[in-house]
Amino acid sequence: MTDILVNAATMAAVVNPNWFNAGNSIFGANVNRDIESRSGFDFGATFKKKLNEVNVILGLNGTYYVTKAIKRTEIQNEDYLYRQGHVLDGIWGYENAGFFKDQDDIKNSPVHSLGVTVKPGDLKYKDQNGDGIINVNDQVLLGRGGWYGAPFNLGMHFTAQWRKLTLFALGVGRYGADGVKSGSYFWVGGEDKYSKVVRDRWTTETADIATYPRLTTQSKAHNFVTSDFWMYKANRFDLAKVQVTYDLSSAIRKSNFMRELNVYVSGANLLTVSKERELMEMNVGGTPQTRFYNFGVRALF
Amino acid sequence: MNKVLLMAAITILLFGAGCKRDLFEPAIENNRQVDDPNALMPSQARFMYGLIGNAYTRIPNTGWYHSDVATDNAVSNDFNNEYLRITQGLWSPLFIPFGFNRWTNGYHAIQYINQMLEKVNEVQWAVDPNIAELFRRRIRGEAYGLRAVFYSDLLRLFGGEASNGQMLGVPLFLSFQDPLANFNIPRSTYEECLQQIYKDLDSASLLLPFDYGDINEGGTVPAKFGNVARTDYNRVYGNNFRGGLLSGRIAMAVKAKTSIIAASPAFSSGNTTTWENAAHDAAAILDLINGPAGLAATGLEWYGGTTAIADQINGLSVGVNPPEVLWRASWEDNGSGLERDNYPPTMFGNGRINPTQNLVDAFPALNGYPISDAASGYNPSDPYTGRDPRLKMFVLVNGGTLSSSTTAINTAADGPTNDGLLKQATSTRTGYYLKKLMHSRVTFTSTTTSGQRHIKPIVRYTEIFLNYAEAANEAWGPLGNGGHAYSAYDVIKAIRRRAGIGIANGDAYLELVKNNKEEMRKLIRNERRLELCFEDIRFWDLRRWKENLTEGAKGVSITGGAYNYINVESRDFQSFMTTNPIPNSEMLKFNALIQNKGW
Numbered sequence: 001m002t003d004i005l006v007n008a009a010t011m012a013a014v015v016n017p018n019w020f021n022a023g024n025s026i027f028g029a030n031v032n033r034d035i036e037s038r039s040g041f042d043f044g045a046t047f048k049k050k051l052n053e054v055n056v057i058l059g060l061n062g063t064y065y066v067t068k069a070i071k072r073t074e075i076q077n078e079d080y081l082y083r084q085g086h087v088l089d090g091i092w093g094y095e096n097a098g099f100f101k102d103q104d105d106i107k108n109s110p111v112h113s114l115g116v117t118v119k120p121g122d123l124k125y126k127d128q129n130g131d132g133i134i135n136v137n138d139q140v141l142l143g144r145g146g147w148y149g150a151p152f153n154l155g156m157h158f159t160a161q162w163r164k165l166t167l168f169a170l171g172v173g174r175y176g177a178d179g180v181k182s183g184s185y186f187w188v189g190g191e192d193k194y195s196k197v198v199r200d201r202w203t204t205e206t207a208d209i210a211t212y213p214r215l216t217t218q219s220k221a222h223n224f225v226t227s228d229f230w231m232y233k234a235n236r237f238d239l240a241k242v243q244v245t246y247d248l249s250s251a252i253r254k255s256n257f258m259r260e261l262n263v264y265v266s267g268a269n270l271l272t273v274s275k276e277r278e279l280m281e282m283n284v285g286g287t288p289q290t291r292f293y294n295f296g297v298r299a300l301f
Numbered sequence: 302m303n304k305v306l307l308m309a310a311i312t313i314l315l316f317g318a319g320c321k322r323d324l325f326e327p328a329i330e331n332n333r334q335v336d337d338p339n340a341l342m343p344s345q346a347r348f349m350y351g352l353i354g355n356a357y358t359r360i361p362n363t364g365w366y367h368s369d370v371a372t373d374n375a376v377s378n379d380f381n382n383e384y385l386r387i388t389q390g391l392w393s394p395l396f397i398p399f400g401f402n403r404w405t406n407g408y409h410a411i412q413y414i415n416q417m418l419e420k421v422n423e424v425q426w427a428v429d430p431n432i433a434e435l436f437r438r439r440i441r442g443e444a445y446g447l448r449a450v451f452y453s454d455l456l457r458l459f460g461g462e463a464s465n466g467q468m469l470g471v472p473l474f475l476s477f478q479d480p481l482a483n484f485n486i487p488r489s490t491y492e493e494c495l496q497q498i499y500k501d502l503d504s505a506s507l508l509l510p511f512d513y514g515d516i517n518e519g520g521t522v523p524a525k526f527g528n529v530a531r532t533d534y535n536r537v538y539g540n541n542f543r544g545g546l547l548s549g550r551i552a553m554a555v556k557a558k559t560s561i562i563a564a565s566p567a568f569s570s571g572n573t574t575t576w577e578n579a580a581h582d583a584a585a586i587l588d589l590i591n592g593p594a595g596l597a598a599t600g601l602e603w604y605g606g607t608t609a610i611a612d613q614i615n616g617l618s619v620g621v622n623p624p625e626v627l628w629r630a631s632w633e634d635n636g637s638g639l640e641r642d643n644y645p646p647t648m649f650g651n652g653r654i655n656p657t658q659n660l661v662d663a664f665p666a667l668n669g670y671p672i673s674d675a676a677s678g679y680n681p682s683d684p685y686t687g688r689d690p691r692l693k694m695f696v697l698v699n700g701g702t703l704s705s706s707t708t709a710i711n712t713a714a715d716g717p718t719n720d721g722l723l724k725q726a727t728s729t730r731t732g733y734y735l736k737k738l739m740h741s742r743v744t745f746t747s748t749t750t751s752g753q754r755h756i757k758p759i760v761r762y763t764e765i766f767l768n769y770a771e772a773a774n775e776a777w778g779p780l781g782n783g784g785h786a787y788s789a790y791d792v793i794k795a796i797r798r799r800a801g802i803g804i805a806n807g808d809a810y811l812e813l814v815k816n817n818k819e820e821m822r823k824l825i826r827n828e829r830r831l832e833l834c835f836e837d838i839r840f841w842d843l844r845r846w847k848e849n850l851t852e853g854a855k856g857v858s859i860t861g862g863a864y865n866y867i868n869v870e871s872r873d874f875q876s877f878m879t880t881n882p883i884p885n886s887e888m889l890k891f892n893a894l895i896q897n898k899g900w
Contacts (some may be wrong), residue, residue: 011884013478014890015480015890016480016484017408017484017887017890018401018404018405018410018884018886018887018889019404019405019406019407019408019412020409020412020480021405021408021409022405022409025355026411027409027412027478027480029480031480073884075889075890077395077885077889100656141609
C-alpha cells in the first residue's frame with residue numbers, strides 16, 4: 001500500500017470548497033491522502049529430466065497481481081463513477097448498443113450530447129443513469145488497461161540437449177488486460193487519411209453488416225471515444241526466442257588457441273499467439289516491429 | 302581489512318542518511334509566506350498589501366457580462382454563447398455561465414480579505430508609526446468595503462427563496478479558513494447577509510475618506526481622522542491613491558445597489574430592507590451632486606459614443622472619472638474588442654449582439670408617448686422616424702451608420718451586403734446591430750485595427766438615479782420625496798429631458814402618469830430598460846421584479862421596404878428561474894447547503 005500525494009487543486013475540488021482554487025491562486029497544500037494497493041504472488045518451478053540421451057529442462061514462472069484504489073480523493077456525479085474500490089488501471093467508457101439505424105431510432109433513444117449531432121450510423125450508447133442524456137456521467141468501468149503490466153504474466157523456458165545439439169525456447173504470456181483500438185488508424189475523422197478498417201463502415205446499404213461507424217469529416221467526439229465498441233482482449237503469448245546450438249568444442253580440442261566453439265541459429269519474436277495478432281504486430285506511424293534471425297559463432301579463447 | 306572498513310563506512314552513511322528527517326520533511330518553500338515574521342517589516346508592506354490586491358483583481362463587473370442576450374433585449378448570433386444556451390433550457394446547477402466563476406472568485410477574494418483583516422494590525426505599514434496607523438486604518442476600511450462588494454455580488458447571484466421556503470443568502474465566512482476548517486455550514490438567511498453587508502459598508506465609510514485626493518494648503522483634514530497633519534493625510538489618502546481604491550463614495554453606491562434588490566418583490570418577503578431604505582440610500586449619493594440637476598449631460602453616450610465624449614475620456618487624468626461615472630475599472634487603451642465583436646460584417650465585425658424588436662418597440666416616440674399610444678403618431682411603415690433619439694444612439698437600425706463611417710448599413714433581408722438579415726453566420730438575426738457601447742472612433746480595415754481608450758463603469762450615476770426613481774415611487778408615490786429635494790417624477794423628467802423626448806409638449810405623457818403609481822412604475826421600469834440596456838442589468842431586473850421571463854425575442858425582416866416581424870428565439874425559462882442555482886459541485890460536498898427552490 002502506498003500513500004499517494006493529492007494536489008491542492010484536487011483537494012479544492014473534492015474536500016475543500018471549490019473556491020479554494022481560483023485558477024491562478026489556490027489555498028491549501030498538497031496532501032498525502034490517497035491509498036493504493038498492489039498485491040499478488042509470484043511462482044516459479046523448474047523441471048529437469050533425462051529422457052534417454054536427452055536432457056530436458058522446463059521452467060515456468062509467473063506473476064499474478066491485483067490493484068485497487070483503496071482511498072481516492074474524488075467527487076463524482078453518480079455512484080458508479082467512483083474510482084475508489086476499483087482497479088488502478090481501469091478503462092472507463094461507454095457501453096455501446098450498436099449503430100443508430102435511422103432518425104426514428106435516434107428520436108427514440110436518449111439524447112446523445114457528446115458534442116456532435118448524431119446521425120444514423122453513429123454509435124448508440126447506454127444511458128447508465130437513466131436521465132435521458134448521454135454524457136460523461138454514463139461512463140462505466142469496461143476493463144483493465146494493464147498499463148503497469150498485465151494482471152497475469154507467464155514466462156516459460158524450455159531446453160533440450162541431445163549430445164552436442166541444444167534447443168532453447170523462451171515464451172512469454174500476458175493475460176487479463178484489455179486494449180482499446182484507438183489512434184489515427186482506427187479513429188478516423190476530420191481530414192484524417194483512411195486506413196483499411198473504414199472499408200466496413202456503416203452506410204444505409206451496409207447497415208446490417210457494418211463493423212465501423214459512418215464516416216465523417218467532422219468532429220470525432222462522438223464515435224471515437226473510449227467505448228466497449230473499440231475494446232479487445234489483449235491476451236497474448238509470444239515466442240520470444242528460439243535457439244539451436246551445436247557444440248564444436250571437441251573438434252578443436254587439440255588446439256591451444258581456442259578452448260570452446262559453438263555455432264548457433266536463433267530467432268527472436270518469431271510468433272505471437274493472440275486473437276488480435278495483426279493489431280499487436282502493427283506499428284502505426286513509427287518503425288515497424290522486427291523479427292530477428294541470427295546465425296552466430298561463439299568462441300572462447 | 303580495508304574492504305571491511307569501507308563496508309562499515311558505507312553502512313553508517315546509509316543508516317545516517319536514513320535517520321535524517323529532511324529526506325521526508327519537505328523543505329520550506331523558497332518564496333515569501335504571509336506568516337513569515339519578516340513579511341511584517343515596513344519594507345514588505347507592498348507584499349502584504351497584495352493580499353487585498355488579490356481581492357481588487359476579482360471585483361465583478363470590471364469586464365462586460367452580456368447577459369442581455371438572455372433577455373428580451375437581445376439575442377446573440379454566436380450559438381456557443383453561454384447566455385444563449387441558458388435561454389434554451391440548459392441552465393442547471395451544473396451549468397451556470399455567469400455564476401460559477403463568480404462563486405469561486407468571490408469567496409476566494411473574501412478569503413484574502415479576511416486574511417488581510419487578521420494580519421492588518423501586525424504589519425508595520427510604514428516606518429513612521431503615525432503613517433503606519435493611517436495606512437492601517439485605510440486598509441481595514443478597504444477590506445471591509447471590498448468584503449461587502451463581494452458578498453453583495455454573491456447575494457445578488459445566489460440569494461433567493463430556497464427549497465425549504467426560506468429566503469436564504471449565501472454562507473458567510475468572516476474569518477480566514479484553513480483547509481481543515483468545517484466548510485459544511487448552512488447558508489445564512491438573506492437578512493443576515495444583508496446586515497453583514499451593511500455593517501461592513503458602515504465600517505468602510507467610517508474608516509475611509511469619501512474620495513481620495515490631496516488636501517491643498519489651507520484645507521482641513523476631515524474631522525473623522527482626528528488630529529492628523531495635512532501632509533501625512535496626503536501621503537496615505539492623497540492623489541497617489543486615486544484610481545479605484547474603495548472609498549466612502551463607493552461604499553454608498555454598493556449600499557444603494559444592494560438595498561434596491563433587497564426591497565424588490567422577489568426578495569422583500571425575507572428581509573427588513575424597504576423601498577424607503579433603498580430610496581434614502583440612493584438619495585444619499587444624489588444629494589452630493591445636487592439631485593436631478595447633477596445628471597451628467599454626457600451620461601447617455603458615456604462610452605465614447607460621440608467624439609466629444611471620446612476626447613473627454615482620452616483627456617482623463619489617472620484615477621479621475623467623467624461626471625457620469627461613479628466607479629470604474631482601469632481604462633483599456635487601444636481597445637477594440639467590443640467593436641470587433643459587434644460591428645456588422647461590412648465593418649469587419651462579428652455582429653454578435655443583436656438588439657430585438659422588443660427593445661426597439663420599448664423606445665417611445667419623440668413626443669414621449671409609448672408607440673402603442675395613439676398620441677405617439679407612430680407610423681408602422683416608417684418605424685424609425687420620429688422616435689426617441691436614444692433608439693438610434695443605442696441600436697443600429699436599417700439605414701443607420703456607425704462609428705466614423707458614413708455608409709448606411711443595410712440590415713434588410715433583401716439587402717445587398719452581408720449585413721442583411723441572416724446572410725451569413727456573423728449577420729444579424731433580428732435586423733438590428735448593437736450601437737451602444739461602440740466607440741465613435743474605432744475602425745477596422747481588412748488589415749488594420751484602430752483601437753481607442755475604453756472605460757468600463759462599475760457604477761454609473763444614471764443607475765443610481767433610476768434606483769431612486771423606482772424606490773421613491775414605490776415608497777412615496779410619483780411625487781413624494783421622503784424629505785429629499787426631488788421626487789421620482791423629477792428624476793424621470795430629467796432623464797427624459799436629457800434623452801430629448803417630450804421637449805416640445807412639456808413631456809405630456811409623463812404629466813399624464815405622474816399621479817398614478819402603477820403607470821409610473823411601468824414608465825420607470827421602461828426608462829431603466831432603455832438607459833441601462835446591454836449593461837448586465839435587465840437580466841437581473843426581470844428576476845427581482847418577478848416579471849415574465851419567457852417573452853420570446855423578436856426581430857424584423859425587411860423585404861421590398863415592408864416590415865415583417867419574426868420570432869427569433871424563445872426564452873425557455875421556468876418560473877423558478879428567478880434565482881441562480883447553487884453550484885452542484887458544492888452541493889455534492891456540503892449537505893448543509895440548501896438548494897434554491899426548483900433547481
